[in-house]
Amino acid sequence: MTMYGLRHPILSKVTAATVLTALLAGIPTVLLAFFWPIDLPTLDDLATPTEPVVIKALLLGIVWTCWTLFAWAVLVELVDTFRVSQSRVRMPFQRLAAYLITTITLAATAPVAATRGAAPAAAVAVMPAPLPDHALMAAEPETGAPTKEYKTYVVKPRDTLWEIARKHLGEPMRYREIVTLNQGRVMDDGQTFTRGDWLRPGWTLRLPADAARLDTEHKAPEQGQAVSRDAERHVHTVASGESLWEIAEKRLGDGRRHKEIFKLNKGRVQPDGARLVDPDVLESGWRLTLPEREQAGRKPALHRPSVPARTDVTARPAAEPMPSAEMPAASAPSNVVVLPRGGMVALSFAAGVAVALAAARLRQRRRVTIRDVDEPVSVLAPEPEAPAVRALERAHRRSYAESDEAPPDDYDLVISSFPTDPPTALKVGTRGEEPVSLALSGLNLALTGPGADDCIRAIVLDLLSQADQHRAEIVIPRQDAERWFGAPILTMTDYLPGLRLAPELNDAIDHLEGQFVTRRRVLRDSEAEDIPELRDAEPDEPLPALLLTACSLEGHSYLDTLMGLASGFDIGALMVGRSAFGTTCEVGEDHQVAEASGALVEKLRDTSLFHLPQESASAVLHKLAVGNGMPAEQPTQEVDLSVPPPGTAERRVRLSIVGEPIVEVDGKMVDISGRTKALELFVLLAVHPKGLEREEICEYLWPDVEETLAGYRFHSALKDLRVALRESTGLRDKEASFVERSGKTYRIEAEHVDVDLWTFHRALADARTAADGEAKTVALEAVAGLCRGRLGQGLRYDWIDQDHRWPLTVASVKALLQLGTLHERAGRNERALEVFDQACALDPDMESAARAAIRLLVELGRTDEARLRVRHLKARLAALGVSASSETRAVLDQIGGRPGRVARN
Missing domain, CATH: 3.40.50 (Rossmann fold)
Structure with missing residues (x-):
């Protein structure tokens, strides 16, 4: 601050000068004009101290004494100002005098506030440019700097020498020591520090060695002190390009502990004056406090890395080994x-x-x-x-x-x-x-x-x-x-x-x-x-x-x-x-x-x-x-999916992907997940039964790899898939290829492989063309039997989420809701509730499924269970920060009333 909260430098100086003038000239002027000559009390008056003349004389004496002391303090401060030295004299009112004179002679850093649009360009060009606010930092001494111990401080906007001395030296009147230490020094912007000059944001000032509340300090080499080994073990200096994940992995043995480091250091001022507020942003030279390397009984936490491996579209999938020709193994991570x-x-x-x-x-x-x-x-x-x-x-x-x-x-x-x-x-x-x-x-x-x-x-x-x-x-x-x-x-x-x-x-x-x-x-x-x-x-x-x-x-x-x-x-x-x-x-x-x-x-x-x-x-x-809720067009076009017709002969290989992916040969599970990209290739071709060309497959599986290398990887994955299935079935090359090629297109060989997703789509088609309710129920029961979970549950393939998983989930829940309604209409309420529960488990965020289950529970007289479901639904919606739909609110309101039948919506 400058003058009692005023941050404008010129206004601060004018205010300080006005106050000083009023105190020095205004007080005696008022006293001489209204109270002169002074009526001195007699001895008889003094015998009665409560007499008005005694009280008046006493008050005037106090005022004149205070004014004299203040004037003398001003004189002392003026002498010290011109001598640029610190007087040993300490008097009453000297701090007030020093504050006023300092405010007048030393300007603050904020620029003069011009009237909007009125400042001429020439005047604007020479005004100081304020830096963004930052905390204290150390600066290296200039060449030839004295070896005397001192500390440094970087000037921030609105700083004054008075405030710097008050905060960091404990005594505002010690600002003269700062002046003495810095008089004549050339700052980084080429300006020379002189008494009475502006303080420029970004200047590095020397402060006496006993300055406190500094985050860093400069000491002459002979004054340096070694940091204890125990302290060094728990402090890490950030190197260029390091992330919290890497620091945790290197210093704590577990990269997943990076959040512990962030929590310990969040908001702490670093040597460059910045604060750690974003786990993804580290600056070289920051010093981080580390937790203990070993934590007894600590369970491994699954945390996201603060700065992951390369994630631009030119990067490889992290699950694959990278040839040295693509990127150096020691390449720094990118964010x-x-x-x-x-x-x-x-x-x-x-x-x-x-x-x-x-x-x-x-x-x-x-x-x-x-x-x-x-x-x-x-x-x-x-x-x-x-x-x-x-x-x-x-x-x-x-x-x-x-x-x-x-x-x-x-x-x-x-x-x-x-x-x-x-x-x-x-x-x-x-x-x-x-x-x-x-x-x-x-x-x-x-x-x-x-x-x-x-x-x-x-x-x-x-x-x-x-x-x-x-x-x-x-x-x-x-x-x-x-x-x-x-x-x-x-x-x-x-x-x-x-x-x-x-x-x-x-x-x-x-x-x-x-x-x-x-x-x-x-x-x-x-x-x-x-x-x-x-x-x-x-x-x-x-x-x-x-x-x-x-x-x-x-x-x-x-x-x-x-x-x-x-x-x-x-x-x-x-x-x-x-x-x-x-x-x-x-x-x-x-x-x-x-x-x-x-x-x-x-x-x-x-x-x-x-x-x-x-x-x-x-x-x-x-x-x-x-x-954030802006209405968007809903998809209306059906997936262009032509599944192969059901075969007459039983297929030995079955791929199930509606749920957790399972590969079975003759009813026994076969694990091919360890073969690089073989399982992903199998799943990709399953959701594209008409087949894909090699270039399309490479774009899905290796979008970031050069075309020729991606082609090699495709053939390697295809070979791994075929070898795994042939070893499990005992079939030779000429008997089954499992993935056939027709021209440029590769597709799953439907003669030998059955895919549950294809059966799912055929069952949906049967439900759409069913002649009556019973036929539709049979078709939808087939759909329900195939819904073991979400498509490719547990797989982390980008293209599944972006193109296939959620559309299939929505269709599955719709089919289950229809099936539950058909059973309910037929009086099979328990089976209807099972189907509604299956829909809720498949997607707990679909209000229509939760609403149907709650309504049916009430109709079955299971009110307590219905209310438990209501609490769960409300908690889930509250966590998302959204409100229920009008249909859902209607059901919830009726449940909140008397038990009984709840109207269908």
Whole structure:
């Protein structure tokens, strides 16, 4: 702070000068004008101390004495100021005098607040550029620096020497010692420190050796002290490119303990002043406290790796060994996703899109209904996802490969995506293999050049994918939003929590000003210095991180001035254009930072910024909106699946994939999972009974491998499959191939292999063409007998989830609901309940299945069990943060009333 909470430097100086003048000249002027001459009390008056003349004389004496002492303190301070030394004299009122004189002679760091749009360009160009807020850090001494012990401090916005001395030396009047240590030193920006000069954010000041509350310090070599071996064993210095997973694996012997390290170090200030807030973002040189290597009785926890192995679309599946020709074995892990048709984003962005996809699928399945038993049930083909969206979901799933952990299902993924901590950093790009992140609070970054718009799209969407009204808010003028994301964004605002579209840039700035006022008041009421401190003290305070994004090609002087004060308020700005006080980067067509100026030059030099073309950005934006409840077209087209007709002879090989995959030969199970890709090839051809060409198979199984090498792998997997089946059946090459080739197409040989999925589709077809209810019941019973679980349950193949698993699950539940209804109408209530329960187990998020089971339980008089199901359904919906459908609420309301029959819906 500067002058009792005033953060404007000129205003602080004027206020301090006014107060000093009033005290020195105003007090004697008032006393001489109204109380001169002084009526001295007589001896008789003194005998009665309560006489008014005695009290008046006493008060005037006290006032004159205090004024004299204050004037003398001012004189002493003025002498010390010009001598640049510390006086040994200590007097009453000296601290007040020192504070006022310090405020007048030493300026704060915040720039002068110009009237909006009124500051001339020449004046703006010479004003200091504030850096983003960061904590204390050590600096190396200059060449020829004295060996005397001292500590260092990096100036932050709004710092004054008075406040630095008060906080870190325990005595504000010791600011002169800081002046003495730094007088005449040349700072990193080329400016020379002189008494009375501005303090520039980013300057490294020397402080006396007894300075406290510093995270790092500089000592002369002879003063250094060795760290104990025991301490070193529990502290790890992060090396370039390391992840929490790698550190846990190397230092603790188990990479899955990476979350223990994150929990121990979360929010701790690091040597460079930053804080560990994101497990995916580590900086070289950070020091992390480690837990004990051994934990008695600890059960291994299944955790996702914080920075997985390469997950871009050019990476291999982690389950396969990689030839050295493809990638060096020692290649550092990557946390970026390179998209087809252009684009590069952070892996956290892929996670946000994956959550949106999962939420959209959950919403679609929850509201599935069967209007009548005569409604034909088919497997509907999902609408193909945009290439960028598909690649992002694939990258997210592969991020689990390194830990050998199965990706979570849709329900677990969505409920685990409800963090409460607002994001504190923007992931803006990479330098080599290292991520580059910028603190959001106080950020003032402007991008210009041909690649600027693509970079804005990627950075904004990354934040939007993790934003809601409590975590992050992004303010964009409507015209700029339409420019970057297309006109549809104007209709999606209600389904993009955290996004605020302002009519114009000035309206967006007005919103920022309102937030400054609100947050300043909240901080004052809570007695907190900044928003992070407030969140630590009051976690329930809903203050999201705030980012203004707009286009202002010539810059905006008032916004620049405003952002100079934003570091403590968790507010940042990301612009297309130029910034006078912040950092401006020239971004080339290759999205590389070509030139940069401002405080973040070192951070952004040679950085490849994340970027998205408009087509990919629009597809991702639409998917985020659908994931948040925007209505989307439901699939209506049936899967084009021509299954082979049932054979007359019994087949010796049977492949069951509706549930956990099982390969049987003559009724005995055969394990082929250990043969590389053989089982996946078998399953892939089973869901494509018409067959696929080799190039199509390679695209499914080896999408990231060069065509020739993928071809070799295909033939190797095909050979493994055939050998395994021939060894189990005893058939020779000429008797059975199991996978036959017709022209360029490979398909399962239906003469020797039976697939339960094909039987499933034939049973559904029989149900659709059944002449009466009994015939339909028989066909649907065949379907029920085949539904052992979800398609390929336990398999982690990307293409199953994206194209086949959930469409088949929805069709299965519909068929089971029809079957249960047919049994109920025929009076077979117990069998109907079994079928409804089977549907609930297959997909517990389908309200129609849960509703049918609850209703029938009540009709059977099993009310307590029905209410237990109701509690389970309500808890599951509450975990998702959604409400039940109107049909479900009607059933639940009737159960809450008197027991009895519940109306069908």
